[in-house]
Ligand SMILES: Nc1ncnc2c1ncn2[C@@H]1O[C@H](COP(=O)(O)OP(=O)(O)OP(=O)(O)O)[C@@H](O)[C@H]1O
């Protein structure tokens with residue numbers, strides 16, 4: 108196989124774009140887990156919801172940019188409902204019960220989206236501003252995909268700043284380390300959970316809105332993304348921001364370059380890698396403390 | 398029977414066990430004393446293999462077991478009880494003892510007849526239950542019996558493996574004086590060829606059962622010898638202050 | 645710790661009578677449903693053995709059943725092996741694969757165990773999907789059922805096949821009960837309660853987990869091989885992780901760690917699916933809400949709730965409450 112440098116640049120950009128999309132989804136899930144020890148399997152369903160909302164809003168009213176704003180808000184609102192109705196009550200249950208409740212939620216949300224939007228795939232267009240290609244490092248690359256990479260990096264920067272430099276970030280870190288201790292220090296842990304849960308949901312909605320023009324919007328897109336997201340956070344180590352980044356990058360690179368270099372193996376490769384990580388580092392590469 | 402040579406363990410910057418060398422003869426009953434955080438439990442964990450030492454060797458019954466996993470050391474005749482009860486909480490007292498006997502008798506991997514109903518397993522369960530005065534509670538679940546009884550059962554599970562060497566980590570902690578006295582009688586009645594290493598805070602009990610005494614402080618052996626000699630040791634007085642004066 | 649209580653024996657007898665009675669009375673459509681229930685029941689028995697008694701919540705069991713189905717299809721339809729040998733081969737193959745998965749995952753716990761088994765299940769799915777000999781998305785056809793004409797039974801007849809599947813459920817149940825009551829099964833219960841203590845008692849924990857996972861895999865393989873014979877066709881969808889998820893839902897609905905409960909759960913689930921499916925295309929919504937309701941009720945599924953209720957009644961009548969079997973800790 109001979110490929111020129113441009114080809115590899117293209118693949119690297121593709122890998123990065125996939126990584127950033129996965130990062131947007133994983134980070135909410137992983138921080139929720141780190142803080143609440145709660146695995147929300149319905150996170151993917153929230154992402155699908157975000158995609159539907161964004162596609163509908165874009166189609167009906169203001170176009171892509173309005174959808175990009177509305178989707179995270181709508182999904183966060185859904186998060187508020189879920190938190191009040193289910194999550195809060197399941198806080199003291201074991202992980203098994205939580206996994207099952209959110210599994211039930213996947214089923215329910217899947218059919219809810221089908222009831223509201225039907226079974227046909229919804230198409231969503233790339234905004235006019237981001238149509239066409241941009242020349243970068245010697246290759247032509249779709250502007251929209253560059254936008255996804257940029258958005259991912261921007262969210263990463265904001266999160267790193269909030270978690271690392273602000274008071275609420277310090278509170279979250281304290282909660283991830285040891286929530287009993289954090290409560291003793293006078294942090295309102297319940298409220299912190301609530302806020303983090305809603306932000307996580309909003310990020311899932313954002314990821315859905317961003318993904319809508321890239322993929323076709325279907326009811327089972329949440330199910331399809333769930334496994335990659337879980338792989339990302341388990342490889343990275345549940346509960347850590349660093350883990351979400353590392354996991355997302357590893358997934359993006361393995362998936363993209365695997366398809367090019369070893370097409371026969373590519374689908375098995377990522378699972379084999381996950382198995383390898385779990386065997387050698389049973390709690391992932393960058394496990395959160397506590 | 399059980400020997401350590403220059404055992405060292407650090408957790409990062411914390412040096413928990415320093416150069417500990419002990420030698421227990423067959424049938425010896427040794428009590429380990431030492432203040433909270435002295436590294437007694439950590440020493441036990443290294444002996445059983447639950448924690449790997451940073452350096453040093455452990456010899457059990459003439460064989461170097463330093464690199465052996467926990468289960469293999471147990472099969473070589475080493476048994477322990479925990480400072481914090483580590484029981485099968487959802488199961489009955491009989492099942493707790495039965496699992497221990499079953500595994501120790503090598504019936505824990507077999508397919509076929511009910512592993513807990515084997516006559517030899519049941520015999521051991523009844524013997525140990527009688528020893529610990531738990532015979533009337535065999536059908537009760539662990540969560541249904543009193544804390545004192547659970548503490549007894551904790552040792553019972555270790556005894557039901559019929560070990561050559563048994564390590565007991567503060568077996569009487571948190572139980573009333575009555576039960577502690579009963580426990581003392583139990584220890585006295587154990588077979589004389591059983592090698593015994595007990596961590597104990599109760600000085601009276603310690604002196605009543607000990608052939609030899611080891612005192613640990615900041616992970617170091619500061620005394621190793623006969624109980625009579627320990628009584629005179631000023632080091633012990635310093636470490637144990639008040640409680641020592643009463644003894 | 646698995647034990648047969650009078651309630652469990654009574655429930656089993658009732659299920660057997662209901663199953664056989666229905667097999668003789670039902671129409672073609674009813675027999676299809678009964679067969680579906682039986683095949684699912686075998687799979688959830690296998691899952692309850694590891695999840696309910698060993699705490700190994702597996703999301704690989706759907707894929708394992710799929711491997712059993714493909715194993716049978718490859719051996720019987722592609723390689724031309726006699727059906728009974730193909731059936732045994734499929735069971736053995738699935739057992740070996742499950743043993744390996746169990747051995748590798750033995751060190752993982754909780755959500756990590758779930759994820760690790762999910763990864764292996766997906767690996768099997770991808771492998772079968774992508775490898776041309778397995779027919780890709782189209783799957784494999786031309787599968788025949790076992791030939792029991794020596795017994796005067798034609799398994800192409802749906803009533804006979806349904807009865808055959810019921811007999812296999814009985815066999816699978818007996819196998820699970822046998823394993824769980826053996827030394828190995830008792831060790832597994834001990835490991836479920838405290839891995840640390842079992843290790844300190846001298847048990848090589850990973851081996852117990854791997855062995856039981858392997859045995860459970862054999863039963864899952866049986867379920868898959870029966871599914872292949874039932875529809876006489878296999879496709880990659882059999883290995884989808886949602887099949888594992890549904891199996892887990894069935895175990896939970898029926899009662900985790902009761903072995904009898906999952907049988908009830910399988911019947912309940914399949915009937916619910918068909919009844920709701922007849923009224924609305926959105927039966928997932930109903931299933932999801934039922935699952936949420938069951939989990940939030942904190943009862944251990946349908947049969948677990950029944951056991952708890954009977955236990956309370958008995959405790960109220962007896963002066964000394966010494967309930968031996970409490971759901972969730974069986
Ligand atoms: N896994 C660990 N990581 C870091 N430090 C540890 C760990 N385990 C124990 N330590 C530290 O080692 C020291 C000795 O602990 P250990 O439990 O052995 O004491 P001990 O003598 O049994 O005390 P006690 O009488 O309270 O039971 C303590 O300071 C403890 O904090």
Ligand SMILES: [Mg+2]
Nearest residue numbers: 437438439480
């Ligand atoms: Mg201690």
